[in-house]
Amino acid sequence: MHQDKFEKVAGNGLINRRYLLGLGLSGVGIAAASSVLGADSALKIEIPTWSKVPGPGASAYGRRSTHTEHMQRLARPPDPFYPGGGASLSPLQHLQGTITPNSLHFERHHAGVPNISPAEHKLVINGLVRQPLVFDYEDLLKYPMVSKIHFLECSGNSGSLLRGGNADGTAQSLHGLVSCAEWTGIPLSTLLDEAGVLPKARWVAAVGADAASMGRSVPLNKALDDVLVALYQNGEPVRPEQGYPMRLFCPGWEGNISVKWLTHLKLTNEPAQFRDETSKYTDTQPDRSSYQFTFRMGTKSLITSPSGQMALNRQGFYKVTGIAWSGSGSIRRVEVSADGGRSWADALIESNQFEKALTRFSIPWEWNGGDAVLQSRATDDQGNVQPTRDAVIADQGAINFYHNPCIQSWGINSAGEVSNVYI
Amino acid sequence: MHQDKFEKVAGNGLINRRYLLGLGLSGVGIAAASSVLGADSALKIEIPTWSKVPGPGASAYGRRSTHTEHMQRLARPPDPFYPGGGASLSPLQHLQGTITPNSLHFERHHAGVPNISPAEHKLVINGLVRQPLVFDYEDLLKYPMVSKIHFLECSGNSGSLLRGGNADGTAQSLHGLVSCAEWTGIPLSTLLDEAGVLPKARWVAAVGADAASMGRSVPLNKALDDVLVALYQNGEPVRPEQGYPMRLFCPGWEGNISVKWLTHLKLTNEPAQFRDETSKYTDTQPDRSSYQFTFRMGTKSLITSPSGQMALNRQGFYKVTGIAWSGSGSIRRVEVSADGGRSWADALIESNQFEKALTRFSIPWEWNGGDAVLQSRATDDQGNVQPTRDAVIADQGAINFYHNPCIQSWGINSAGEVSNVYI
Numbered sequence A, B: 001m002h003q004d005k006f007e008k009v010a011g012n013g014l015i016n017r018r019y020l021l022g023l024g025l026s027g028v029g030i031a032a033a034s035s036v037l038g039a040d041s042a043l044k045i046e047i048p049t050w051s052k053v054p055g056p057g058a059s060a061y062g063r064r065s066t067h068t069e070h071m072q073r074l075a076r077p078p079d080p081f082y083p084g085g086g087a088s089l090s091p092l093q094h095l096q097g098t099i100t101p102n103s104l105h106f107e108r109h110h111a112g113v114p115n116i117s118p119a120e121h122k123l124v125i126n127g128l129v130r131q132p133l134v135f136d137y138e139d140l141l142k143y144p145m146v147s148k149i150h151f152l153e154c155s156g157n158s159g160s161l162l163r164g165g166n167a168d169g170t171a172q173s174l175h176g177l178v179s180c181a182e183w184t185g186i187p188l189s190t191l192l193d194e195a196g197v198l199p200k201a202r203w204v205a206a207v208g209a210d211a212a213s214m215g216r217s218v219p220l221n222k223a224l225d226d227v228l229v230a231l232y233q234n235g236e237p238v239r240p241e242q243g244y245p246m247r248l249f250c251p252g253w254e255g256n257i258s259v260k261w262l263t264h265l266k267l268t269n270e271p272a273q274f275r276d277e278t279s280k281y282t283d284t285q286p287d288r289s290s291y292q293f294t295f296r297m298g299t300k301s302l303i304t305s306p307s308g309q310m311a312l313n314r315q316g317f318y319k320v321t322g323i324a325w326s327g328s329g330s331i332r333r334v335e336v337s338a339d340g341g342r343s344w345a346d347a348l349i350e351s352n353q354f355e356k357a358l359t360r361f362s363i364p365w366e367w368n369g370g371d372a373v374l375q376s377r378a379t380d381d382q383g384n385v386q387p388t389r390d391a392v393i394a395d396q397g398a399i400n401f402y403h404n405p406c407i408q409s410w411g412i413n414s415a416g417e418v419s420n421v422y423i
Helices: A159-163 A171-175 A188-195 A389-396 B159-163 B171-175 B188-195 B389-396
Strands: A008-010 A086-089 A107-109 A122-127 A133-136 A146-153 A178-187 A203-208 A215-219 A228-233 A247-249 A262-268 A299-305 A316-326 A331-337 A359-367 A372-380 A409-412 A418-420 B008-010 B086-089 B107-109 B122-127 B133-136 B146-153 B178-187 B203-208 B215-219 B228-233 B247-249 B262-268 B299-305 B316-326 B331-337 B359-367 B372-380 B409-412 B418-420
Touching: A086 A171, A122 A188, A133 A188, A146 A228, A159 A389, A171 A299, A178 A188, A178 A316, A188 A228, A188 A262, A299 A331, A299 A372, A316 A331, A316 A372, A331 A359, A359 A372, B086 B171, B122 B188, B133 B188, B146 B228, B159 B389, B171 B299, B178 B188, B178 B316, B188 B228, B188 B262, B299 B331, B299 B372, B316 B331, B316 B372, B331 B359, B359 B372
Parallel strands: A122 A262, B122 B262
Antiparallel strands: A086 A107, A122 A133, A146 A178, A178 A228, A203 A215, A203 A262, A228 A247, A299 A316, A316 A359, A331 A372, A372 A409, A409 A418, B086 B107, B122 B133, B146 B178, B178 B228, B203 B215, B203 B262, B228 B247, B299 B316, B316 B359, B331 B372, B372 B409, B409 B418
């Protein structure tokens, strides 16, 4: 394994991100993979069945490999007292890069997924405007749009960690309420310009066409900044579970405020005090008071592999990889620790570092067969540093479970089992 | 329609990209879309069925809306003399933004789609290397990767235009062999470093595990530059039709060289002279000689709406939108003409302008009910300007149909019918 080649950059086996891994077996006398190029070589390989017979041809709508069908969202079981309510979590431990395929984007519904006919759907803008307006779907398609890659994260993501428990959690079950896509839509400012916002207006109350009439109040300054009425997701029309035919999209803010199935925007002077900004999605403090309108998601990262319920089957080299994101800007740096935070090394950034988008990182690691605790820590371009779990609890207690950006610790025991640990 | 508000920026109705469109109908006395916010208003709307009853809850694997299922690839009919051979084209006229959903990414197969078991698949590197190597799929997953958003275009895309015909073509049928995704993979340079490229090596012969043993020769300097062994596509494992479990990905170059189902890389001193770089994928000139190894795709753009077989159903305002890309770099500028190239106006760039990636543009246009010819013209950051069809034919004749980047002309007649025209 040429151990001397590897420059150790932090405790317990973290290796310089620029390294030669050397996992290819010697090919001398073993194999030439294709008969086409094999003639001039002494190497020989058995030609696999799939190389001998033509496969099926092109199709109208593609499917993934049967070998990848275990990559599924984790849908919480239906609750008879909450029809259509619930969530499904992205299989973060199986994904790579930064984009989440639409079929695996996390969901959160308050009354299930309405089956909306776009021809009958309307978007109304009224309230404190010079000219109330009603838009058809087809008319909205004629507006100039913006395409941006952004993460979306439920404010309840990772929330259970603050209360303890969940030793058997996976990256998906503990943190899978975050995904990332290219969102294409009309800047809300364009539509508000046309309606003519009156000087008294301070908020935009947004309501969806689902049976919950899910509503949230958006401060006007955010609405005029980077909020979209999103019509497309990764190039295709927004999926029903993401708000087809249209949703609000508020970059960097808690997912709930990006109201799906958007049908009504009302300009107001005060927040509308919807159910989902009073009884829910408020941050309860140790003294039982609650912070309302904590919109911005934190600066955060997560190691997706190795992660909970995985097993390391032998000592040696592993790729530690994960995602980082910030509601405040772009990711500047990700550090990784293998000794529970005693020492840290800079990870390699594998992807673009877009503003308010998932960013992919990795670092090589040599597991020596002993105990280890893997952690990652993100820093964004505003200088925000991801906090420890202790720091989050010290700051806001453990009653609240919204807006938890804390560092995840994955413990590895001498059997190679990976599990969520609290240190 | 407040026509005086619109600053005309080029002939035949092109309007300044910064404008107020004003398509919302007056909402006074018409509608309040949600009962939640309707109480304090005199407005009234009929609540749609889907807002009254909870819909189905979260699911393990999402599907698109039934209202969007007409967005399909156009798969050429199977040819009994070419089993598994053929292509399917992306529905460009239905897509927005820049990412192509994996299920709608174009395909091109030479012997169909092999059903490869990743556990049995090998990647061999041999030839002019110090140490021949064999990689398992699982071992490759441990290497540092890079995620980049890049277009992929078949070199035969748009080729039929040079020979005339196809008056009834659509954006999809004429130009649908281009798509764009986030590709995640191992820099080929990393694996070649480990094998140790010998000084005599100049080419990398790449072969796929399909029944065609599709092979292409990649110049070593490109292989060491930005070529990937791609394992993921838009976050999930590469789809079977895109090369599962792995493909070569050569950014900016003709699609065929990004060998799918990659199983063998052999370092050589000369190109391998595979069938698909001799009898095909070579550019036949007017004197019947052929250029070999024309790898780089051109600087190109395409209006996707309005486009062939669409119909404008009334005079007035339309959004002209499309995609632009360059095999040489990023898109710097897109111009649009509504009068067949006599006058041009700068389009609005709606998306990021990544290197070797699709870029989305748009411009508002007022159709006066008369004849019009819509065209778009891309310029990249290297100063390359998309050529006219006449210029391409003057340069290389009309026998060749590979590597055609020419400007597409969409003619609109007084009935509002849009069709491919040659001007």
